[in-house]
Amino acid sequence: MFEQRLRHFADWSDNSAELHVLREVQQGFVETFITNRQSLSTKDLPNMTTLEQWLLQWNHILASVTYMHDFPLWMQYFPKIIFLVINKSGSGVISRDELRVFYSSFLGFDTQRVGEVLDIAYNNMTSNGDHPLRYRVYYLCFANFLLGRHPHGPGQLLFGSFEGSPPYSTMFPVDYSALNCPTEKLEQYSPHKKSNRHSVIV
Template sequence: MSANDAQAISQAYSTNGLTADKADPTWVNRCSQDLECLDLEEEQPLAQLSSIQTDKMTLFFTELLDHDRDDVICDQDFDNFFEKLAHFADWSTNSSEFHIMLEVKREFIEHFINPLPTKWAELPYYKRVCGPEAGGMAGRTTLEGWLARWALQLSEMKRFVDLPLYLQYLCKIVFHVIDRENMGEIRKPALAAFYRSVIGLSAKRIEEIIDTAYDRMTSNSYLILDYGTFVHCFTNWLMGKNPNGPGQWVLVPPKDALPQPPFPVDYSALNTEPAKLEPYAPDKKTNRHSVIV
């Protein structure tokens, strides 16, 4: 190939976004306008909720905060939610519980209404869904922004003690709101009253779900729904990524029927005297109905 031929070919490819190295005829794509190129500024969330987590947090948004159904929430919506909790629990404005609740409310506004920290706010995805224009004006959060913020909050959380303090206190607040008679445990009538007065479920809906809800939260009444058990339920509400967890009944119960567990759990064997337990042997016939694993 002559020098003139090489120059002519180089000029021809340059017009199409390709250039040729003069020393070595290797063609390099310079990404013309006609070609799709990798966009380094492409919107990508740093964390995402599972579908089950999305369902639970969506119900929190739509059923407990966005009462005017305008698809955005603001600090006033948190005022209304926490006022409803305080009213149901009959907490006076001078009580320690009420003041702790106010601090938790301020933290919710800080994390879910106020601007994100700079390390996230300048990223393209979060600028779009959580920026000042996302809700039509500053100080408002859309459902998409709400879910994105929860994903960031929960991405590194594995246990209850990993949660920020305001979420740990929210767990305690909700427990004491439901157990407003200070029994030290949540009983089925108390849970039903909470569903009716705070969540706003109809009597018919409560009758349909209350047994299932209480069974899921107490392992079919094997456990007492005291604060320790409720902590596990609350943790599952935030972090549980699969259906049929007890956390789905902590605040707003699921609207759709849940899939049945793949197999029933028999807790009676845990209370059986050791002498009456039959050792398992694969080659031995038995009348057993369950196996302790």
């Protein structure tokens, strides 16, 4: 179903290279979340996975991941496939209108929801239009979507808003208290160290 929807939206032919890669990605997904589910749970539901099994498998994957290249190969190809699906013009740059069509036609957002999220999402992913949404930029947004520890950053709106998203007005809050903090009390950033801060540090 997922393959068919993407293929139909992107209008790929049976012999297209993109469709072959998409099928490999889908096969990797099935093997990861459905075929291998029995190793993480005693439940046996043919061709299905429960929410608990889904979360357990994601926990298993993310436990050893720090960078995008740590993910299984199929997941590393997934952002490229989604980028090609959205960039129907083949220009190499996702336009605001292409993102709008993806939100409305593929994700099924109604006009009101598209209006609420489109400008915010596009501006966040392009730094207010300063950086065209080429694949490299989209790839970094996708990495933020998968690896971000807090609901901030352009990856938050990659597939539109979701339940539990903070109000858009609070995105990227800045904690100015660090300016007046003694040097010995400043928290040094480390990707492996959990911080008590919930905002961008100046």
